[in-house]
Amino acid sequence: MEGITTNYNTKETLIRLFGENRPEESPAMANLREQAMEVFVQNGFPHTKLEKWRNTDLSRSLNHAYTFPLEPASDGTEPEDIFRCDVPGFNTFMVSLLNGRVTDAGKNLPQAADGVIVCSMAEAFEKHTDLIERHYAKYAGSGDNAMIALNTAFARDGVFIFVPDNVEVTEIVQTVNLIHSSEPVFVQPRNLVIMGRNSSLRLVMCDDSVDNNVGFINSVSEFVLAENARLDHYKLQNKNDHSALINNSAFHLEAGANLSTSAISLNGGLIRNETQVLLNGRGSHADVLGAYLMDRHQHIDNQVFIDHAVSDCTSNELFKGILDDSASGVFNGHILVRKDAQRTNAYQNNKNILISDKAVIDTKPFLEIYADDVKCSHGATVGQLDAEAMFYLRSRGISASNARMLLMYAFVAEIVNRISIPELRGRIDDLVKKRLRGELSVCDQCVLHCNSREQKIAFEIDMSKI
């Protein structure tokens, strides 16, 4: 049965749109889209009667008269017009997406000579057909995942990254995904990151709002790490309260590959991060981390699936969050240890602080183990700020409000301190403080480029500089 009805019949609109807007492309790609569309047609948008969506309700987010831009905007707006890059010490190779389309295609990474490719998916579909054929839509399996299927059916653009064997990308690559439109838009960026043997990459993916308009992003990213590849990946999410962001990330790791991925969610009406990690080669390792700070009526949902398919892999999963006001959160961690995945070492934890009586968290850590020689642990905590610690801090003269902030900050710092890029860690540290002070609303600029570096944050906490 169809679980979601909206006044605008979004599903029907999408089906019609699909039929009317077939891009010129290979039969294989057309076939892929058709199959994906079938999955979406059969399943429709996920609704709360589905176990995996029980606590995340899309119906309100879908109840808008969306437009579905499939072609690049023609009004000439450049992302540079809506934000500036002015963080000293944090130089990145930036790729901007406006309403789902890469805007600055054609820029070249200095390491292009080494064979590194950073370009738009639109360009990759044309120029790098061999890589696309081999890797595209191979890792984020649609199965019955309607959101991935919908993305696959419509995907036109996104970011494509290829790092050849033995190349260490020295520059940090940053993608900035912006929505800018006077009417509600529904966009579906698609990213693909292919990493060769012994290669390494640091990638920061930002999702930001530049205004308070309604937007729906259904994004899918696929990452494949060949033997001993190393990916350091960050998702920064600072969206307005009218935004919905569905973020599917699928990571495929071969032997000895090392992944660290962190999702830092600072604001957003509805955010759902679905992270799948397949540990497919011996000795591969994944750190999957997350921090979320939600208030008002914001909703955050982190779904993590880690598949230990072979022996001798390790995974380490830690999500920490603070929910205030009427905010709600979901954590669903699933670790699968397959029969042959002996000597697996897997750790999973989700810790929450609820500040108000109305804030809610549904947390479900889950282990499914078929091997016998494994070390696995999982846990979840939900609590308030520690009254003993509050009294201790206040007894030294620290006001109740600052003591509260200090404890909240300390709680999240465990995640922030694990960010290995120092400038990024400093920046996110500032953002977390601002967020806790209530000063970080949706900036009129991108998360990483808030024009406030010089502004002294009065809250006297600085873990690193003393």
Add this chain to the structure above:
Amino acid sequence: MLSIKNLRASINGKEILRGINLEIRPGEVHAIMGPNGTGKSTLASVIAGRDIFEVEEGEIIFRGKNLLEMPVEDRSSEGIFLSFQYPVEIPGVSITNFMRTAVNEQRKYHGLDPMPANEFLAKMEEKKRMLDIHAKLANRSVNEGFSGGEKKKNEIFQMAMLEPALAILDETDSGLDIDALKVVANGVNKLRRPDNAFLVITHYQRLLDYIVPDIVHVLFDGRIVRSGGKELAMELEEKGYEWIKAEA
């Protein structure tokens, strides 16, 4: 400096303090002794402002101000310091940031600008030197993974940083070996001045060999049942608390 009159306090309806009277003048060291469960720690907590206790009656006047009307943090800024019997571990908050926040909030309370960072760091170093603390405190989280002795030394360090008018040491000697005890006691002795005072709460006389009190009080069943000079502590050590219980 501190004047407590007929203080009665309870927790969950159970009366713990049943009419405490206590006068402390600048420059004095008072010791409060007594058997377990007689209200020693409750008295310390009520002075510091812990809100799990209900003050039923009486008053606490500190340097002319009514403490009972003040929130915890204001009492601290007014010059009250409590060295905790069980210092709280706060992962993620470094001692430096903790103290810097505390020092600057207290300065703000008194209308002063924040202390410049270099001045603050120099002060930290100075106090560490004075107290013979060699550990690298700066980047460690408050009390996290500290041994019992380290926690108590850290309390004394905080006391040195905040320079209170009245420091209350709640069973600071519990769980300390003799070396840690000496460091703690030496610290207190170095911090003694004519214009500050100490209230040392202890179950054993041992600590008072190192921190010599001017006045010793015996607390029993929520009341101060006897006060005297430092020889009273010796007497208690010899005779035990049964003697007091019998008298009370």
